[in-house]
Amino acid sequence: MKIKNIYKYLFAAILILHLSACNNNTDAEQLFNQTPTERLNAQKSELSEALLASQFGWKAVYFTDNTVLGGYTHLFKFAQDGTVEMASDFDADTDVYKSEYEIQLGSTVSLTFTTKNRIHLLSESDNYPIPALRAKGYLGDFQFLYYGQENGEIIFKANRNGTEIRFVKATADDWANLSKNLVMEQNVIGSDERPLFRLLETTDGTTTHKFDFAFSEVTRFAESNSIESGYSISYNMGVGYTPTGIVVSPAVEVGGQKLTNFVYNDADGSFTATGTGGVKATIKYSNKPLILTDDYKNFLDAKPQMVLGYIAANLYTAPTTSTLAKSLIDEVNATLPANQKISRVQIYFNSPYGNYVEYRFSGGKPSLYHNFTTSADDTNKTILFTHDSWDNGAAYIPAPAFLKKLDDEFFNPSGLYIKKEAFKITYSNTIYTITSSTSNFRITTYQL
Known part of the structure; x- marks a missing residue:
């Protein structure tokens, strides 16, 4: 190839690179030709237009922290005058309420709900569902940092903890069916x-x-x-x-x-x-536990003494105390004077006095005792209580009629599952659940 041709090609290549660099510089200039304030104002306008663009507003299922809490559906209908209509399924109140919002400028653009509405129920520190969240509430926020739009959705992150919240376009049915x-x-x-x-x-x-x-x-x-x-x-x-x-x-x-x-x-x-x-x-x-344990064997005859106690003050509200168990306890309490309630149900196995269920009451009412013997159904891994007698600590008595429905669950002829649980409730005591093999009765107890 002649020298002059080489120079010709080199000159063409350099020209192409130069033009390409000019184009790149132009793109960069277009990208950075706005000041930070101008860019934020552009984002503010973009978000404002988006919030107003959906005919029926927006819907968000807000998982404030999906390692401990579930999701709460919120519906929003934004107006140009800075007001927002809002409804949620946080609780049974699914009515629509009006409040105010602002699109605020800081280090980024944020949507802030400036006056109290349903979204604030998730951020109140004195409103918490479990003791572990005391002074933390539901870990929610009412200031959402704007992160753009994707596939018709508006993307935010909570200012409090960075949790992502996505607004999707709501429908008329979303508003009509929220109570469902x-x-x-x-x-x-x-x-x-x-x-x-x-x-x-x-x-x-x-x-x-x-x-x-x-x-x-x-x-x-x-x-x-x-x-x-x-x-x-x-x-x-x-x-x-x-x-x-x-x-x-x-x-x-x-x-x-x-x-x-x-x-x-x-x-x-x-x-x-x-x-x-x-x-x-x-x-x-x-219809039965997924894993049948051998825990029931620890309560059979000739084993060391074991005491399992349901303490109403701590275990009535336990997730493992079933609705049926609570309703039967409520029925018993309803038959008693106002100052007398079941305070404990304690089951003694292999005590010096044998096996018995003690029904203990508040308000000075004496305990009642149902004595029993035990047997096992090793195929179904259940323990069976067989009636022996009733007493009041001083003499034998007839079976108390007001305790019959609750007591019958313990004396189910098909037996009971007893399971040692891994969780704790309030105290460090080991938790055992006692569950009917044929009904929805399950009561939560401490090992005492």
Whole structure:
């Protein structure tokens, strides 16, 4: 190649690089030709236009912290005059309330709800669902930092803890059906007509796994752990309600697919999230515990003395005390004078005086004792109480009629499951649950 041709090509290449650099510089200039204030004002206008653009406003399922709490649906209808209409499913009050909002400028653009409304219920420090959240409330916020838009959704992060909140366009049905979320809540809690035991079952199309499932209504949070030896997967998730089911966060991941929306089936009380290729996850009922323990054997004859005590002040509200157990205790209390209530139900095994259930009362009423013998159903892993006698500590007495319905649950001829639990309630005492093998009766006790 001749020298002059080489120079010709080199000159062309340099010219192309120069023009490219000019273009890049132009792009950079366009990107940075605004001052920070101008860029923030542009974002402010962008957010303001977006908030006003949806005919029926916006919907957000706000998971304030999905490691301990569930999701709370909020509906917003913004107006140009700085007011917002808002409704939520935080509690039974799903009415619409008006308050004020501002799009504020700071280091970034934020949407701030400046006067009190439903969203503030999640940020009040003196309003907390469990003792662990004392002085923290529901970990929510009322100032949302603007992070742009994606697929028609407005993306925010809470100023308090950086939790992402996504606004999706609401519909007329979202407003009309918000109260149905609270109807669905009762389906998640579970009817007394349903079994006490639940499981989460997942399948990737070929392999099925089972997990226990425990739901706390006060926190809208569920814990689910594998029941299979050597398979240590757990799914702990916040739960939000919808008119047709639930939404969970974090997602239940099965076969590489993330499942978040579970649809309710009223026929069997199940909730199912369906993916593709046979992938699905189902929360459903079981007529017996997923794992039958041998814990009942520790209470049979010839074992050391054991005392299990239900203490009303601490254990009436325990998540593991069933609605049926509470209703039977309430029925007993309703028959007594106002100052007398069941304060404890203590069950003594292998004491110097034998086996007996002590019904202890407040208000000076003497305890009553139901004496029994024990036997075991090793196939179903239950313990059976067989009636011996009743006494008041001084003499034998007839069976007290006002205790019959509650007492009959302990003397179920099909037996009781006794399970040592891993959790604690208020004190460091070991927790045991006593559960009927045929009804929805379950009472929570301390080992004393």
